[in-house]
Amino acid sequence: xxxxxxxxxxxxxxxxxxxxxxxxxxxxxxxxxxxxxxxxxxxxxxxxxxxxxxxxxxxxxxxxxxxxxxxxxxxxxxxxxxxxxxxxxxxxxxxxxxxxxxxxxxxxxxxxxxxxxxxxxxxxxxxxxxxxxxxxxxxxxxxxxxxxxxxxxxxxxxxxxxxxxxxxxxxxxxxxxxxxxxxxxxxxxxxxxxxxxxxxxxxxxxxxxxxxxxxxxxxxxxxxxxxxxxxxxxxxxxxxxxxxxxxxxxxxxxxxxxxxxxxxxxxxxxxxxxxxxxxxxxxxxxxxxxxxxxxxxxxxxxx
DNA sequence: ACCCAGGCGGGCG
DNA sequence: CGCCCGCATGGG
Numbered sequence: 001x002x003x004x005x006x007x008x009x010x011x012x013x014x015x016x017x018x019x020x021x022x023x024x025x026x027x028x029x030x031x032x033x034x035x036x037x038x039x040x041x042x043x044x045x046x047x048x049x050x051x052x053x054x055x056x057x058x059x060x061x062x063x064x065x066x067x068x069x070x071x072x073x074x075x076x077x078x079x080x081x082x083x084x085x086x087x088x089x090x091x092x093x094x095x096x097x098x099x100x101x102x103x104x105x106x107x108x109x110x111x112x113x114x115x116x117x118x119x120x121x122x123x124x125x126x127x128x129x130x131x132x133x134x135x136x137x138x139x140x141x142x143x144x145x146x147x148x149x150x151x152x153x154x155x156x157x158x159x160x161x162x163x164x165x166x167x168x169x170x171x172x173x174x175x176x177x178x179x180x181x182x183x184x185x186x187x188x189x190x191x192x193x194x195x196x197x198x199x200x201x202x203x204x205x206x207x208x209x210x211x212x213x214x215x216x217x218x219x220x221x222x223x224x225x226x227x228x229x230x231x232x233x234x235x236x237x238x239x240x241x242x243x244x245x246x247x248x249x250x251x252x253x254x255x256x257x258x259x260x261x262x263x264x265x266x267x268x269x270x271x272x273x274x275x276x277x278x279x280x281x282x283x284x285x286x287x288x289x290x291x292x293x294x295x296x297x298x299x300x301x302x303x
Numbered sequence: 304a305c306c307c308a309g310g311c312g313g314g315c316g
Numbered sequence: 317c318g319c320c321c322g323c324a325t326g327g328g
Contacts, residue, residue, distance in 0.1 A: 028309060135310040141326055187324035228311050249309035291309075
């Protein structure tokens with residue numbers, strides 16, 4: 001039993017329900033930009049790199065509430081299970097969340113269309129990099145740029161003859177030149193990326209400040225050059241699990257104006273207020289359903 | 304050819 | 317403050 005890829009042992013996470021893996025990884029969240037997803041007749045598979053190793057997930061059609069996984073790198077079966085549990089929000093109470101965000105017929109449609117989509121919780125630095133790259137950019141190019149950075153700056157790991165790369169560390173990106181980052185397709189964001197990488201590398205406590213309140217943490221993040229209001233909210237939501245965050249991008253603005261303001265233009269601040277009043281501590285979940293449902297159905301797009 | 308993209312910082316009024 | 321502009325570059 002030797003040779004490339006031989007003998008990968010799979011473990012199981014039982015009783016996983018209300019999880020739409022595909023929607024969770026194809027809805028503009030960090031995994032959209034660097035993970036690999038595949039679906040065939042018998043099963044769906046997902047593979048993604050973290051800062052510690054590579055996680056593989058498999059779910060067979062015949063056993064839909066059982067998640068199978070394997071790992072390489074610095075994981076144990078326990079820590080890999082915890083990584084998956086956190087990453088996919090397996091402890092989120094989806095029934096509670098849905099009961100709070102299905103406030104109207106639009107949200108009913110969005111939830112029913114994307115049922116099981118999770119707000120994923122990624123590493124803070126990973127979220128920061130992905131969403132800085134996302135500014136004034138499109139999905140395909142964001143993906144190409146992040147993948148290129150993983151390829152060029154992620155550490156190699158080799159386990160059982162299988163080689164892969166980790167998600168690039170802040171140190172590695174900080175040490176790259178602006179020209180190198182632009183060669184990955186980062187464009188004018190290259191200097192923001194280098195700066196943010198430097199800040200995360202020099203302030204490792206940033207990566208474990210989940211205990212701070214939303215306001216305090218947002219202030220901290222917006223102090224990083226290249227991180228503004230929208231990207232800070234994305235890092236709070238997708239990097240620290242702050243579900244009250246409601247990032248307002250061009251899609252959210254368009255859809256919310258169309259659905260809730262009769263097509264009338266609103267300032268970002270009033271959209272924030274509206275979301276906080278309507279969805280409170282679950283606003284981030286509402287945001288993810290509005291974003292993806294609106295984008296898939298091109299709601300509010302003119303012409 | 305042309306407009307747009309999960310924005311941000313800087314400069315001006 | 318609030319508004320306006322440039323910014324790199326590929327996708328549709």
